């Protein structure tokens with residue numbers, strides 16, 4: 082054990098001294114994951130466009146204008162039902178919207194309930210349009226932001242006077258004053274203006290008071306009583322419905338890109354160790370180690386231990402980073418077992434390359450060529466679900482695909498260990514075979 | 528100590544070692560002398576258990592060198608440097624000492640001892656990539672003696688070093704010999720073998736052509752000495768006389784007139800090689 086640890090320690094020390102090795106082991110995979118996460122997600126911090134589904138079940142002029150304003154809003158990306166439903170089809174459209182939320186294609190749906198337009202017409206008499214927002218209850222930030230955006234567009238539709246009653250009142254009083262003092266107006270016209278602006282002033286005064294009550298209510302927690310509200314200046318009520326997406330989809334683009342980046346990182350690390358082993362074979366080091374009182378399997382074991390430790394460290398680093406980016410790690414036991422077995426399998430691949438490639442160049446060239454092909458068909462570069470069917474079939478036999486199945490299973494699919502048993506066994510076998518063949522070859526060379 | 532009996536080893540169609548036998552005694556500095564490609568490295572690889580011979584047997588201390596018992600007695604300084612360039616000299620030695628199951632204070636002691644032997648104590652904390660060729664060769668030797676082996680194999684330990692560094696390596700060989708260590712020294716430099724080795728095996732094309740002490744080889748295969756002299760009144764003309772007894776030849780030359788200059792060239796291993804193979808070792 083002392084010898085194995087000495088071998089592994091030496092490799093770790095060498096890795097720490099090797100800047101490009103460190104880069105490909107730790108920086109490159111993280112860069113990969115961040116880059117593709119941003120490209121595919123478009124939801125990197127800073128570029129916050131919220132995708133929502135809008136179902137207009139009211140189909141009134143008012144609701145149409147509301148949808149139009151949401152469509153124009155730059156913070157939102159709007160999806161509307163493919164076939165605008167008539168009457169009863171509203172239920173189908175709502176179901177369509179719920180499914181989008183469930184599949185995480187959109188953050189939320191906005192359901193404009195029937196009667197929205199009519200309620201707006203009657204808003205001065207207590208009418209209140211109903212808008213339902215269905216969203217994942219855990220997405221608090223998105224919900225809050227969406228509520229703010231919706232409020233803003235509800236009020237925008239009412240115009241300045243309504244949105245800012247004090248300003249409206251000042252304008253109304255000024256207009257009334259002007260009407261009173263005007264020499265040009267006939268007494269009849271003057272009466273009309275005075276009555277109109279006077280009424281408007283009274284109306285706005287109520288609106289102002291209502292607004293203050295609402296504000297106080299918002300600061301304290303008690304609900305304003307119906308009488309205190311008098312005239313409720315909330316023409317649209319926004320209610321929330323919880324839609325809990327199932328655990329079958331990635332919660333964000335980083336949940337997809339990080340397992341892929343991990344696979345690349347694991348591959349790069351395995352290649353790095355294979356190359357270092359070939360370097361030792363070609364320099365005199367191997368001659369000296371092979372002449373030491375030590376069976377050949379320990380040479381492989383030391384290299385494997387160092388490779389394994391590095392991979393596990395890189396995994397921990399990347400997983401904590403993805404967690405920081407909002408990826409909820411789905412299933413810990415799967416992640417731990419899957420990650421361990423993936424690391425072990427790539428240690429096996431490393432061992433095979435390191436004993437069979439004649440030179441470092443051959444190893445890097447051959448290794449990368451094979452791994453690139455495997456990675457592409459295995460889904461480490463392009464997600465398998467966008468591939469043509471025949472390619473998805475091929476990708477099932479790639480160790481990359483098995484590795485992805487294990488890592489994605491732990492990260493976002495929420496698979497149990499039983500569900501990833503097949504790739505686990507395949508990877509475990511690969512690891513054992515790789516190490517076994519490498520040790521057998523070393524014995525044979527003796 | 529070391530017995531190689533009728534060893535044969537081929538790489539594909541290349542016959543690297545061809546029926547080679549050697550007996551090396553404890554405590555001697557034994558030279559493997561031959562041109563590049565003669566089979567020296569292959570012979571050492573077999574004697575150290577790195578390669579299995581196709582035919583014949585190898586024994587170190589009576590054991591197969593591939594077994595742990597023999598391995599502890601063997602130290603190897605391979606022809607291609609066995610060092611990690613990115614590690615410091617000390618880290619290299621620490622690592623190889625751990626591989627030889629040395630731990631704790633014993634390891635620190637042995638590493639220090641080896642560093643002192645090769646006079647690299649001052650540079651032990653520098654990375655090997657910054658070392659000169661001679662320093663790397665010395666560290667390569669230090670790593671071979673950490674476990675105090677009974678026999679050290681040095682494969683071309685002076686390859687690519689300047690005369691000064693070469694002298695330092697000669698001194699290391701002398702120190703090891705004085706400690707009772709057996710040294711197997713492979714080289715293609717005739718003068719190194721002549722200077723360092725108690726006995727020398729002259730190897731060519733995988734075969735041993737001759738084994739003897741240097742004096743024995745020179746006496747048997749070195750041929751005659753050459754006397755070169757010039758005398759007064761002969762216009763500086765240099766005469767060459769070959770003779771088995773150069774002193775007698777000199778006396779005779781002096782009798783013929785007053786000597787202006789005289790030089791005796793004794794036989795060298797180069798001439799031994801020439802006699803044995805019909806060609807110069809530098810071909």
Ligand SMILES: Nc1ncnc2c1ncn2[C@@H]1O[C@H](COP(=O)(O)OP(=O)(O)O)[C@@H](O)[C@H]1O
Pocket residue numbers: 538539541542543561562563564565566567568569570
């Ligand atoms: N691993 C190998 N594969 C193929 N040929 C080899 C190998 N090692 C040595 N040889 C060949 O065997 C012969 C002897 O080589 P070697 O023992 O290295 O000679 P030396 O050390 O005396 O220069 C050379 O012709 C060399 O090309």
Ligand SMILES: [Mg+2]
Pocket residue numbers: 564567568569606682683
């Ligand atoms: Mg050689």
